[in-house]
Amino acid sequence: MRRGSIASLLGLGIVAGGITAAVALALPWLPKPASNEADRIDFLFWFVIVICIVIFALVASVLAYSILRFRAAPDDESDGPSIHGHTGLEIWWTLIPTILVTAIGIVSAIVLARDDNLGKHYFRVNVTAQQFAWSFTYPNSHNLTSGTLRLPRGRSVELVFTSKDVIHSFWVSEFSQKQDTVPGLTTRLHITPKRLGTFDVICTELCGLGHAVMRTEAIVMTPAAFDKWANAQAQAVTSPNTTVAGAAVFKNNGCGACHTLTAAGSSATVGPDLDKLPTYAQTAGKPLPDFVRQSVVDPNAYIAPGYPKNVMPQTFGQSLSKQQLDALVQYLISSSKKG
């Protein structure tokens, strides 16, 4: 090969590789990782991307060089020379891809194995998916239930998923992992949060009418703040003061994500405005306490005009203890009268 050819090939390769690398680096393809697992997945992603850029630059430069250098003249109708191929080249273009694909396989297997490794001291959170809400229970922290996923930073966390109705899918983009929740099966996901912050939890499986509103937040806290939160919640939920207990049940179960309730500082409009409960009770022709209790336990019994059926989680009432349900009903009655 002539020196000029090598220089041209190299030049084309640098141009093709440079453009591809610029596209890869300039655009924010992946969110900033917020867990150790996401870090490893990020590494694997870039490991594959770098290989792809090098191969692309190589192929693109050879292709461009061949098109420019060996193009037939407009009046040249002759066949090209009859050649048999090149055994040496064939060995290389078989060997190099084999090595690369094997390397990707090995690195992927290591990342998967390490991401799945819970270690000895892990922390468990039971996740229940139902049309159309997430709920998180902490068996190691007073069996607390929360509508937002709170996690202590740096702890190895096992999320254990069950679904009460159809297939949902748990996704926090900053954690880089997705897990389906399947009725009749228990599925799991391992996360070690490493970055403080609030991240969106999104359902990514079309699960019915309220699929788009099946969202909540994952809040990564320092271990001390997490313990403080867990203890305060446990105390509030069991408080003899029904306003305190009811407000805690309302907040922990994420009611404010869909409903307006001035007393709770929420102004969402997915579901009926809970400040107007007395008006709704009147329309339904029921005493306020009975109406509120029924609406929590059997949400389809009365549907406020303009709102669809089946969007409020049907079994939400059953997931509360009697004490929690009483507190919530009391709280809703007293807050809506004020509002």
Ligand code: CUA
């Ligand atoms: Cu649950 Cu979509």
